[in-house]
Amino acid sequence: MTSPQPVLHRAQALLATGRAGQALTELATLPANEVTGSWAMQLRCAALSQLDRWAEVGDAARAGLAANGPDPDLLLWLGRAEHEAGRDQAAERALLDGLALAPNDADLLCSYADLCAANGQLDKAGKLVELAAAREPHAPVVYATRIQIAHARGDDREAQRISREFVGVHPDNPVAHALLGGTSAARGHIDTAYEGFRQAAAARPTEQVFAESALELRVARHPLMLPLRPVLRFGALKTWLVAVAGILLLRAIGLPVLAGLLGFAWLIFCVYSWVVPPLVRKRVRRGWS
Amino acid sequence: MNDELFSPTIRDQAPPAKRPWRPESIVYPAFFGGPLAAATLGVLNGRRLAVPTQQLLLIAGAGLVGFGARLTVALLVESNSAVRLAGTVCGILVWLVVLAFQRRPFRVAQLRGVDAKSLVVPGLLTAIGLGLFEALILALVR
Known part of the structure; x- marks a missing residue:
């Protein structure tokens, strides 16, 4: 036997x-x-x-x-x-039954936090993951859950900061690299993002999601996407504000022709940013498969 | 001490009937179409994300206020390009209101595994349709 x-x-x-x-x-x-x-x-x-x-x-x-x-x-x-x-209701019952037996289990706390976050209860999720972090501050699952919740809150900067910490503590963990990739992409740090997903995909080639994301970042790094870097890097809002402010300023200092030209260039740029990414994506995907 | 955290708070929810658009994407139709386009897409998307009715009303209100502001500019200023610019600025401002209410619910929906739907076609149609509608009203009042 x-x-x-x-x-x-x-x-x-x-x-x-x-x-x-x-x-x-x-x-x-x-x-x-x-x-x-x-x-x-x-x-x-x-x-x-x-x-x-x-x-x-x-x-x-x-x-x-x-x-x-x-x-x-x-x-x-x-x-x-x-x-x-x-x-989700049955999930909550199972997790709470588990927590009744093991109230300090970081995995259970993080799973419950995930569940709450997915149901829009971000404050409760935050408190649960804090409990888990107090027990096991460097557990991968704690890092991953903190990142998810920061992202769901819309706090991209914090999500990226925790991801960097995660990669620093667990340099061999593919999930850490993938999360750094994802959070960097959300902030428009395209090269860091690509590097993150590339390392994740290399460490775990069987994980389809990592390869998919690395491919998506390859799209963002395509030469035709270069003009869109400012939008990705600084976010649409800041880029637009700068452009509108530029147009208004040129007009205010008495250069309406230049203002018109800038406005026209900006219009072309907007159309470009709307039309080109899907085309590049198609092209890169065809080359990939 | 953790009794409150460890008591059930979750109720099963039906998955959204229609997939939402990415709220960030509404910036494009808002720029080209103006405040009414931004508000319309914001309200439609808000329903998909099941945001509270009060927030939907605020988005709709922001759209009307934005259009009102553009109308005022059109009545006070002669130049056509200023009116166009006012449409863009008001559109972006309305989009900011949409984003403030919808970024979180959208990301929570993503955590539930909901994928964003493409806004390209509905965005183009709304931008052109409501952009022209705004232009028509402005032409009538001036």
């Missing part, structure tokens, strides 16, 4: 490198009485979640809970699966 421990360790190692399919194959070699053990079920849930098979994550978590009784880690997976399925 196979001893369960080495199998579980091998499955865990495979998961850590993003090879979820192989981890599932490994778990399938467990003897029948070990399959529903709490740790085996957690690994199964983690593998299925990496493969985006969330309905099965929910089934596995429920089977594990039926076999092992209340277990905060399995309740965490059940909560995540219910949230993915859009049943």
Whole structure:
């Protein structure tokens, strides 16, 4: 008979490198009485979640809970699966049941914070993640959740700041690079953003989202997009204000022709910024696939 | 001490019937179309994002005030380009109101996995349609 421990360790190692399919194959070699053990079920849930098979994550978590009784880690997976399925009320019940057993569990606190944020309860989400940060300030899940909430609040600067900290503490974590990529893109720091997603995609080539985002940033770095850099960098509003102020100033100092020319150039620029990006995106995508 | 944090507050919500537009994108039709275009798209998008009715009314009100301001400029100033510029400025100001109310709900919707819908075609139609409508009214009153 196979001893369960080495199998579980091998499955865990495979998961850590993003090879979820192989981890599932490994778990399938467990003897029948070990399959529903709490740790085996957690690994199964983690593998299925990496493969985006969330309905099965929910089934596995429920089977594990039926076999092992209340277990905060399995309740965490059940909560995540219910949230993915859009049943947020059931998700909340599972996460709160988990928190009743393990009130200081950073994963549970962060998942609950995510759930609250997705329901627009950003203040509660912020308080929950603060609790998690007080327990485990450098846990990747805490960083990731803080970034999500800052982004949802519209605080792009803070989101990018936390991402930088995340990458600094976990330089090998692909999610950290991807989040730095995403938050930099939101602030128009195109090169940092591309670098973030490139590193994330290189560290975990199986993750479609990273490659997708790296591709999107390749679009932003295309030469035809160069004229749009100011808009991406400073945001539409500031760029527009400068242009309008420029036009008004030229007119005020008695140069209506120049003001007209600037206005016309600005109009062309706006049309360009509206029409060109979708075309470049199509072009880059064709070259990519 | 954390009793309040650990008590349930979530109710299941139906997913939005129509995918929202990115509120930042409304800047383009606002620039080209003016305040009424910005407000119209803002109200339509606000309904998609299920923002409170009071905020929808404020956006609609901002659109009317913006158009009123443009009308005033048109009555006071002779030059055509000033009237055009007033349309752009008022459009952008209305867009700022839209953005203030819709940035958060849009990002929360994104957290729920809702993707933005393209604004290119509806944006163009609104900008042209309401831009012309504003121009027509201005031509009538001057």
